[in-house]
Amino acid sequence: MEVPILKQGAVLIATFQAALSDADLNQLRMGLVQQVVKFRSRAVIVDVTAMDVMDSFASRTLREIAHMIRLRGADTVIVGIQPEVAFAMVQLGLTLEGVATALDLEEGLAYLNEKFKTTN
Amino acid sequence: MSVGEIQVAIKSDQDIVSARQKGRLMASEMGFSSGDATLIATAISELARNIVSYAHKGQITLKMVNGTNRQGISVIATDNGPGIPDIRQALRDGFSTSGSLGLGLPGVRRLMDEFEITSQPGRGTTVAVKKWRQ
């Protein structure tokens, strides 16, 4: 399953589907980092609104994406985690520590704009 | 009360997705809240992933179970893989799941109401978990 990556100015937006397999996630991880390099993006927003399960593998992949992108000097924001998914994640001890989160795409963009303002 | 049972063969990471989708559907049909259905689906995902990572293939069985006065869902994950040499250690909460692959078993235990594991090195592992409807 292909994960669509949208380029919006200096920001890349990747939208996850509900039924992503491990292989899809691995592919996305490589794809995103390559695109950040290619477009010299300043930030990536990963939208997980459609994901109804976030297990340890998905959560670990998100953290790895964020860390790799940070090594390229860009930011990552995870947006759209559903309340029930968040509850299950903390039960599993998955807290995405050190990764920025926001309620939805709109909030994620607002967060980045604020950040760009202060670093410009 | 009829007893519904679904078996899902786990051979690849694709099967992890289909096992948890079937589990969520079954839980919703049984009247679990969507919050509980999410916990159940997440637990199934972890158990199926353990099979793929450690034993390569195995099976997940989803079953409706009746207790005194209540109804629940039972999830049984079996494989004929290498087994777990030290179950106690596998159940210990690492809590820093960072980096290490981790068995995720302590987490699964927290997601569900009942948890049982039997494992024989060289023979395989069976994890049986249950969640009761509130």
Next chain:
Amino acid sequence: MIVAKRNETSRETMTLNNQAPELARSEAPSELLRELVAHLRQNRTQLREEWVVRISETRLLTAMTKEEIFAEATSIYDSYVEALETEAFEALQAYARNLSERIIPRGVETHEVVGIVLLLRDVLARSLFAKYQNDFKKLNRILDAYEPAANRIANTVAVGFVQERERVIRQQQEAIRELSTPVLQVRERLLILPIIGVIDPQRARQLTEQLLRGIRTNRAKVVVIDITGVAAMDVTVANHLVQTVEASRLLGATVIVTGLSPEIAQTLVTIGVDLGKMNTVGDLQGGIEQAERVLGYKVATLAEPEPR
């Protein structure tokens, strides 16, 4: 043998209804039961009347009118005889639940329901004594057939009532719990969750779920959880609190915990709860002020403007 078998199955009340019909003894009990049922049908009016009189004499079901008691007595009597006849208890069980649903809100107590069923059992037994008093052997056999069935009926009704009562209590508990954890929006993007009383794991979960939904629907960026009213905090409750904070962050909201008493703080540090994950402020007012700073509002007191 039969006694032993019954003991084995009566441990779990739910299986009472599924008991296999008894094996035939020297004389088929079903034959006797049929005779018994015919007798109870024939004398329905009189026996029912007698029963109703006994109910009012014993001052049971005082919350109900005479007419209501009579109507219920008729239904119970007929279901009772039917259960004796068919040895199928589903209908009776359903009736017991339905009856309980109607009379629990009227304040009818468990002892009253059990009481009236036992009265009926006795009224019917007396009529059997009267009918068979000249044939002692037959009376014995009739009672052998009647008593176990009658006891199962009493059991079924009592269990049905208690189950219904428990269901009502559970429902009420849930309603109270919902009321006891209000998620309040004090201004745009700011929620306050005052927690009062004892937190058990179930309530902690409900609280977290409600808060997470609240964050989503109100698009909250900051949440102040005030625990001034929390009676006691142990390691389990503290871990729940930490989880609530972490889950809120996953939705992009910052949590500020207020009202942590020195005693509780001391306890938490002693048991080794990681307070570093929690953003704590002394009292609710201070918490709201900090929340407003996070949201980008300037907080100023009228008398003395803050330098920042």
